[in-house]
Amino acid sequence: MAHSIRKVAFIGTGIMGAPIAGHLLDAGYALTVYNRTPEKTDSLVERGAHRAASAAEAARDADVVFTMLGYPTDVEDVYLATDGLIRVAKRGAWLIDLTTSSPQLARDIHDAAEAWDKHAFDCPVTGGQQGAKLGTLTLIAGILEKDAEPVRPLLDTFSSKIFWFEQAGAGQIAKLCNQVSLAASLTGAAEMLALAEQAGLSPQLVAQMVGEGMGGSAQLSRVAPLALEGDWRPGFLAEHLRKDLALALEAADDLQLTLPVTETSFNLVDMLCRVGGSRKGTQALALLYTDEPTSTAAGLDWSLADGDQQDEIPPSPARQRYFTGTKDL
Ligand code: NAP
DSSP: OGGGOOEEEEEOOSTTHHHHHHHHHHTTOEEEEEOSSGGGGHHHHHTTOEEOSSHHHHHTTOSEEEEOOSSHHHHHHHHHSTTSHHHHSOTTOEEEEOSOOOHHHHHHHHHHHHHTTOEEEEOOEESHHHHHHHTOEEEEESSOTTTTGGGHHHHHTSEEEEEEOOSTTHHHHHHHHHHHHHHHHHHHHHHHHHHHHHTTOOHHHHHHHHHTSTTOOHHHHHHHHHHHHTOOOOSSBHHHHHHHHHHHHHHHHHTTOOOHHHHHHHHHHHHHIIIIITTSBGGGGGGGGSOHHHHHHTTOOGGGTTSOOOOSOOOOHHHHHHHHSGGGO
Protein backbone atom coordinates (compact mmCIF):
# COMPACT_ATOMS: atom_id res chain seq x y z
CA MET A 1 0.00 0.00 0.00
CA ALA A 2 2.88 2.36 0.84
CA HIS A 3 4.00 2.37 -2.79
CA SER A 4 0.67 3.98 -3.76
CA ILE A 5 1.48 7.09 -1.74
CA ARG A 6 2.84 9.70 -4.12
CA LYS A 7 1.18 13.00 -3.37
CA VAL A 8 2.06 14.67 -0.11
CA ALA A 9 0.95 18.02 1.28
CA PHE A 10 2.85 19.89 3.97
CA ILE A 11 1.19 22.73 5.87
CA GLY A 12 3.33 24.94 8.11
CA THR A 13 6.86 25.41 6.77
CA GLY A 14 8.46 27.28 9.66
CA ILE A 15 11.63 26.47 11.60
CA MET A 16 10.78 22.76 11.83
CA GLY A 17 8.34 22.25 8.97
CA ALA A 18 10.58 23.54 6.15
CA PRO A 19 13.48 21.12 6.73
CA ILE A 20 11.11 18.19 7.38
CA ALA A 21 9.27 18.92 4.13
CA GLY A 22 12.68 19.10 2.43
CA HIS A 23 13.38 15.48 3.37
CA LEU A 24 10.07 14.37 1.83
CA LEU A 25 11.01 16.23 -1.33
CA ASP A 26 14.46 14.63 -1.37
CA ALA A 27 12.82 11.21 -1.03
CA GLY A 28 10.95 11.83 -4.29
CA TYR A 29 7.40 12.51 -3.10
CA ALA A 30 5.33 14.99 -5.12
CA LEU A 31 5.07 17.75 -2.55
CA THR A 32 2.57 20.59 -2.27
CA VAL A 33 3.27 23.17 0.44
CA TYR A 34 1.26 25.86 2.14
CA ASN A 35 2.25 28.35 4.84
CA ARG A 36 0.34 31.34 6.20
CA THR A 37 3.32 33.56 5.36
CA PRO A 38 3.90 32.35 1.77
CA GLU A 39 7.58 33.41 1.59
CA LYS A 40 8.42 30.63 4.02
CA THR A 41 7.72 28.10 1.25
CA ASP A 42 10.11 29.79 -1.23
CA SER A 43 13.12 27.54 -0.69
CA LEU A 44 10.95 24.42 -1.06
CA VAL A 45 9.32 25.75 -4.22
CA GLU A 46 12.77 26.47 -5.67
CA ARG A 47 13.60 22.82 -5.03
CA GLY A 48 10.51 21.57 -6.88
CA ALA A 49 7.57 21.75 -4.47
CA HIS A 50 4.26 23.12 -5.68
CA ARG A 51 2.91 26.11 -3.72
CA ALA A 52 -0.81 26.07 -2.82
CA ALA A 53 -2.86 29.16 -2.04
CA SER A 54 -4.59 27.61 0.97
CA ALA A 55 -4.43 24.58 3.25
CA ALA A 56 -7.56 23.23 1.57
CA GLU A 57 -5.99 23.51 -1.90
CA ALA A 58 -2.81 21.82 -0.67
CA ALA A 59 -4.71 18.92 0.85
CA ARG A 60 -7.40 18.24 -1.72
CA ASP A 61 -5.47 15.69 -3.84
CA ALA A 62 -2.94 14.53 -1.27
CA ASP A 63 -2.57 10.93 -0.10
CA VAL A 64 -0.84 12.19 3.04
CA VAL A 65 -1.09 15.63 4.68
CA PHE A 66 1.46 16.70 7.29
CA THR A 67 0.87 19.70 9.53
CA MET A 68 3.58 21.45 11.57
CA LEU A 69 1.85 24.51 12.98
CA GLY A 70 2.47 26.70 16.00
CA TYR A 71 -0.44 26.39 18.44
CA PRO A 72 -3.46 24.18 19.15
CA THR A 73 -5.63 27.03 17.86
CA ASP A 74 -3.81 26.83 14.51
CA VAL A 75 -4.34 23.07 14.47
CA GLU A 76 -8.05 23.44 15.22
CA ASP A 77 -8.49 25.96 12.45
CA VAL A 78 -6.58 23.95 9.85
CA TYR A 79 -8.36 20.67 10.67
CA LEU A 80 -11.80 21.61 11.90
CA ALA A 81 -12.84 24.82 10.14
CA THR A 82 -15.51 24.62 7.47
CA ASP A 83 -12.85 24.20 4.78
CA GLY A 84 -10.55 22.27 7.10
CA LEU A 85 -8.64 19.07 6.42
CA ILE A 86 -11.24 16.81 8.00
CA ARG A 87 -13.68 17.87 5.37
CA VAL A 88 -11.61 18.63 2.27
CA ALA A 89 -8.98 15.87 2.29
CA LYS A 90 -9.87 12.93 0.09
CA ARG A 91 -11.35 9.74 1.52
CA GLY A 92 -8.69 7.41 2.84
CA ALA A 93 -6.11 10.21 3.19
CA TRP A 94 -3.68 10.27 6.09
CA LEU A 95 -3.58 13.43 8.23
CA ILE A 96 -0.52 13.56 10.46
CA ASP A 97 -0.08 16.39 12.95
CA LEU A 98 3.54 17.01 13.98
CA THR A 99 2.70 20.13 16.02
CA THR A 100 3.09 20.01 19.80
CA SER A 101 -0.58 20.44 20.60
CA SER A 102 -3.43 19.52 22.91
CA PRO A 103 -4.00 15.79 23.63
CA GLN A 104 -7.77 16.24 23.73
CA LEU A 105 -7.73 18.07 20.42
CA ALA A 106 -5.71 15.19 18.92
CA ARG A 107 -8.36 12.73 20.12
CA ASP A 108 -11.13 14.92 18.71
CA ILE A 109 -9.38 15.18 15.34
CA HIS A 110 -8.77 11.42 15.26
CA ASP A 111 -12.45 10.71 15.95
CA ALA A 112 -13.66 13.29 13.44
CA ALA A 113 -11.33 11.85 10.78
CA GLU A 114 -12.71 8.34 11.36
CA ALA A 115 -16.23 9.69 10.91
CA TRP A 116 -15.18 11.20 7.57
CA ASP A 117 -13.34 8.05 6.35
CA LYS A 118 -9.83 9.44 6.85
CA HIS A 119 -6.94 8.48 9.12
CA ALA A 120 -5.50 11.02 11.55
CA PHE A 121 -2.90 10.70 14.25
CA ASP A 122 -0.79 12.92 16.48
CA CYS A 123 2.94 12.66 15.92
CA PRO A 124 4.82 15.42 17.76
CA VAL A 125 8.59 15.40 17.46
CA THR A 126 11.70 16.05 19.51
CA GLY A 127 15.25 16.74 18.39
CA GLY A 128 15.05 20.45 17.61
CA GLN A 129 15.91 22.43 14.50
CA GLN A 130 19.15 20.49 14.13
CA GLY A 131 17.31 17.15 14.21
CA ALA A 132 14.85 18.46 11.61
CA LYS A 133 17.69 19.55 9.32
CA LEU A 134 19.57 16.28 9.71
CA GLY A 135 16.41 14.14 9.43
CA THR A 136 17.15 12.52 12.78
CA LEU A 137 14.10 13.56 14.78
CA THR A 138 12.51 11.32 17.36
CA LEU A 139 8.80 10.89 16.61
CA ILE A 140 6.22 10.39 19.35
CA ALA A 141 3.27 8.74 17.67
CA GLY A 142 -0.27 8.37 19.00
CA ILE A 143 -1.06 5.26 16.93
CA LEU A 144 -0.24 1.54 16.84
CA GLU A 145 2.91 0.78 14.85
CA LYS A 146 1.06 -1.73 12.66
CA ASP A 147 -1.68 0.78 11.85
CA ALA A 148 0.87 3.37 10.69
CA GLU A 149 2.61 0.92 8.36
CA PRO A 150 1.34 2.59 5.11
CA VAL A 151 2.97 5.91 6.05
CA ARG A 152 6.08 4.50 7.71
CA PRO A 153 8.37 5.17 4.70
CA LEU A 154 7.44 8.85 4.85
CA LEU A 155 8.08 9.09 8.59
CA ASP A 156 11.44 7.40 8.10
CA THR A 157 12.61 10.19 5.77
CA PHE A 158 12.94 12.64 8.66
CA SER A 159 13.37 10.51 11.79
CA SER A 160 15.84 8.13 13.35
CA LYS A 161 13.57 6.77 16.08
CA ILE A 162 9.82 6.40 16.54
CA PHE A 163 8.10 5.74 19.87
CA TRP A 164 4.62 4.29 19.46
CA PHE A 165 2.18 5.40 22.14
CA GLU A 166 -0.66 3.51 20.47
CA GLN A 167 -3.68 5.75 21.14
CA ALA A 168 -4.85 9.07 19.74
CA GLY A 169 -3.62 11.89 21.98
CA ALA A 170 -1.07 9.71 23.76
CA GLY A 171 1.72 11.02 21.52
CA GLN A 172 0.89 14.54 22.70
CA ILE A 173 0.82 13.52 26.39
CA ALA A 174 4.21 11.82 25.98
CA LYS A 175 5.60 14.93 24.25
CA LEU A 176 4.38 17.07 27.18
CA CYS A 177 6.26 14.70 29.52
CA ASN A 178 9.36 15.49 27.46
CA GLN A 179 8.72 19.23 27.80
CA VAL A 180 8.32 18.94 31.58
CA SER A 181 11.75 17.33 31.81
CA LEU A 182 13.25 19.73 29.25
CA ALA A 183 12.02 22.79 31.17
CA ALA A 184 13.62 21.60 34.41
CA SER A 185 17.00 21.10 32.72
CA LEU A 186 16.70 24.39 30.82
CA THR A 187 16.04 26.40 33.99
CA GLY A 188 18.79 24.41 35.75
CA ALA A 189 21.26 25.36 33.02
CA ALA A 190 20.28 29.05 33.22
CA GLU A 191 20.62 29.07 37.02
CA MET A 192 23.94 27.21 36.87
CA LEU A 193 25.36 29.91 34.57
CA ALA A 194 24.03 32.68 36.84
CA LEU A 195 25.59 31.16 39.97
CA ALA A 196 28.96 30.56 38.28
CA GLU A 197 29.09 34.12 36.99
CA GLN A 198 28.02 35.71 40.28
CA ALA A 199 30.65 33.66 42.13
CA GLY A 200 33.34 35.01 39.81
CA LEU A 201 34.04 31.66 38.16
CA SER A 202 34.46 31.20 34.45
CA PRO A 203 30.93 30.22 33.30
CA GLN A 204 32.48 28.50 30.25
CA LEU A 205 34.64 26.31 32.46
CA VAL A 206 31.80 25.54 34.88
CA ALA A 207 29.49 24.68 31.97
CA GLN A 208 32.14 22.34 30.57
CA MET A 209 32.68 20.68 33.97
CA VAL A 210 28.94 20.28 34.62
CA GLY A 211 28.34 19.03 31.09
CA GLU A 212 30.87 16.25 31.55
CA GLY A 213 29.43 15.18 34.89
CA MET A 214 26.16 14.12 36.46
CA GLY A 215 24.68 17.63 36.19
CA GLY A 216 24.84 17.61 32.40
CA SER A 217 21.83 17.51 30.08
CA ALA A 218 20.94 17.91 26.41
CA GLN A 219 19.57 21.35 27.31
CA LEU A 220 22.79 22.43 28.96
CA SER A 221 24.85 21.26 25.96
CA ARG A 222 22.62 23.19 23.55
CA VAL A 223 21.74 26.26 25.58
CA ALA A 224 24.93 27.14 27.47
CA PRO A 225 27.14 27.81 24.39
CA LEU A 226 24.43 29.99 22.79
CA ALA A 227 23.78 31.94 26.01
CA LEU A 228 27.50 32.44 26.59
CA GLU A 229 27.87 33.78 23.02
CA GLY A 230 24.83 36.06 23.45
CA ASP A 231 23.06 34.33 20.55
CA TRP A 232 19.33 34.62 21.29
CA ARG A 233 18.05 33.63 17.84
CA PRO A 234 15.29 31.02 17.93
CA GLY A 235 15.79 27.35 17.28
CA PHE A 236 12.95 26.67 19.67
CA LEU A 237 10.79 29.76 20.31
CA ALA A 238 10.27 30.80 23.95
CA GLU A 239 6.55 31.33 23.24
CA HIS A 240 6.28 27.71 22.09
CA LEU A 241 7.82 26.41 25.31
CA ARG A 242 5.38 28.63 27.18
CA LYS A 243 2.53 26.98 25.23
CA ASP A 244 3.90 23.49 25.94
CA LEU A 245 4.19 24.10 29.68
CA ALA A 246 0.67 25.55 29.80
CA LEU A 247 -0.56 22.36 28.08
CA ALA A 248 1.44 20.18 30.49
CA LEU A 249 0.03 22.00 33.52
CA GLU A 250 -3.47 21.69 32.08
CA ALA A 251 -2.97 17.93 31.57
CA ALA A 252 -1.58 17.55 35.10
CA ASP A 253 -4.50 19.52 36.51
CA ASP A 254 -6.96 17.19 34.76
CA LEU A 255 -5.16 14.29 36.44
CA GLN A 256 -5.16 16.05 39.84
CA LEU A 257 -1.39 16.21 39.82
CA THR A 258 0.72 19.17 40.99
CA LEU A 259 3.99 19.88 39.14
CA PRO A 260 5.70 22.64 41.16
CA VAL A 261 8.93 22.73 39.13
CA THR A 262 6.96 22.97 35.89
CA GLU A 263 4.84 25.76 37.38
CA THR A 264 8.01 27.69 38.25
CA SER A 265 9.47 27.04 34.80
CA PHE A 266 6.20 28.22 33.21
CA ASN A 267 6.29 31.43 35.27
CA LEU A 268 9.89 32.11 34.21
CA VAL A 269 9.21 31.46 30.50
CA ASP A 270 6.00 33.50 30.75
CA MET A 271 8.00 36.39 32.24
CA LEU A 272 10.53 36.15 29.41
CA CYS A 273 7.66 36.30 26.89
CA ARG A 274 6.01 39.24 28.61
CA VAL A 275 9.15 41.39 28.60
CA GLY A 276 9.68 40.99 24.87
CA GLY A 277 11.43 37.62 24.60
CA SER A 278 8.62 35.55 23.11
CA ARG A 279 10.27 35.27 19.66
CA LYS A 280 13.72 34.58 21.06
CA GLY A 281 15.10 31.08 21.52
CA THR A 282 14.55 29.34 24.84
CA GLN A 283 18.24 29.94 25.71
CA ALA A 284 17.15 33.56 26.36
CA LEU A 285 15.84 32.33 29.71
CA ALA A 286 19.41 33.04 30.84
CA LEU A 287 18.72 36.76 30.28
CA LEU A 288 16.32 36.75 33.25
CA TYR A 289 19.38 36.26 35.49
CA THR A 290 21.50 39.05 33.98
CA ASP A 291 21.55 42.73 35.00
CA GLU A 292 19.11 45.11 33.35
CA PRO A 293 21.58 46.79 30.95
CA THR A 294 22.56 43.38 29.58
CA SER A 295 19.00 42.17 29.13
CA THR A 296 17.92 45.53 27.68
CA ALA A 297 20.80 45.43 25.20
CA ALA A 298 19.53 41.98 24.17
CA GLY A 299 16.08 43.47 23.48
CA LEU A 300 14.08 42.85 26.66
CA ASP A 301 11.90 45.63 28.05
CA TRP A 302 11.24 45.27 31.78
CA SER A 303 8.61 48.03 31.75
CA LEU A 304 6.32 45.41 30.17
CA ALA A 305 6.68 43.05 33.14
CA ASP A 306 3.43 44.08 34.81
CA GLY A 307 1.32 43.53 31.70
CA ASP A 308 -1.52 41.04 31.63
CA GLN A 309 -0.54 37.45 32.16
CA GLN A 310 -1.91 35.24 29.38
CA ASP A 311 -2.14 31.92 31.12
CA GLU A 312 -4.71 30.22 28.93
CA ILE A 313 -4.58 28.68 25.50
CA PRO A 314 -7.28 30.71 23.75
CA PRO A 315 -10.29 28.70 22.53
CA SER A 316 -10.78 28.42 18.80
CA PRO A 317 -14.06 29.33 17.15
CA ALA A 318 -13.37 26.65 14.53
CA ARG A 319 -13.59 23.90 17.08
CA GLN A 320 -16.85 25.20 18.43
CA ARG A 321 -18.22 25.42 14.92
CA TYR A 322 -17.26 21.84 14.22
CA PHE A 323 -18.58 20.26 17.38
CA THR A 324 -21.80 22.20 17.49
CA GLY A 325 -22.79 21.17 14.00
CA THR A 326 -20.55 18.36 12.85
CA LYS A 327 -22.25 17.26 9.64
CA ASP A 328 -23.24 20.81 8.96
CA LEU A 329 -19.78 21.74 7.83
P1 NAP B 1 7.34 28.17 13.57
O1 NAP B 1 8.64 28.48 12.91
O2 NAP B 1 6.54 29.27 14.15
O3 NAP B 1 6.46 27.33 12.52
C1 NAP B 1 5.06 27.24 12.55
C2 NAP B 1 4.60 27.55 11.14
O4 NAP B 1 3.22 27.26 11.02
C3 NAP B 1 4.78 29.03 10.79
O5 NAP B 1 5.52 29.12 9.59
C4 NAP B 1 3.36 29.53 10.64
O6 NAP B 1 3.18 30.53 9.67
C5 NAP B 1 2.64 28.28 10.21
N1 NAP B 1 1.20 28.36 10.47
C6 NAP B 1 0.58 28.57 11.64
N2 NAP B 1 -0.76 28.56 11.47
C7 NAP B 1 -0.95 28.32 10.15
C8 NAP B 1 -2.11 28.17 9.36
N3 NAP B 1 -3.33 28.30 9.87
N4 NAP B 1 -1.95 27.92 8.05
C9 NAP B 1 -0.72 27.81 7.51
N5 NAP B 1 0.43 27.95 8.21
C10 NAP B 1 0.30 28.20 9.52
O7 NAP B 1 7.58 27.12 14.75
P2 NAP B 1 8.46 25.78 14.78
O8 NAP B 1 9.66 26.02 15.60
O9 NAP B 1 8.61 25.24 13.40
O10 NAP B 1 7.52 24.85 15.66
C11 NAP B 1 6.36 24.24 15.12
C12 NAP B 1 5.74 23.33 16.19
O11 NAP B 1 6.69 22.33 16.56
C13 NAP B 1 5.37 24.05 17.49
O12 NAP B 1 4.21 23.50 18.02
C14 NAP B 1 6.58 23.78 18.39
O13 NAP B 1 6.21 23.82 19.75
C15 NAP B 1 6.96 22.38 17.95
N6 NAP B 1 8.38 22.01 18.10
C16 NAP B 1 9.38 22.91 17.84
C17 NAP B 1 10.71 22.51 17.98
C18 NAP B 1 11.86 23.46 17.71
O14 NAP B 1 12.97 23.18 18.17
N7 NAP B 1 11.65 24.55 16.98
C19 NAP B 1 11.00 21.20 18.36
C20 NAP B 1 9.96 20.30 18.57
C21 NAP B 1 8.65 20.71 18.44
P3 NAP B 1 3.60 32.06 9.90
O15 NAP B 1 4.99 32.13 9.42
O16 NAP B 1 2.66 32.86 9.12
O17 NAP B 1 3.50 32.31 11.39
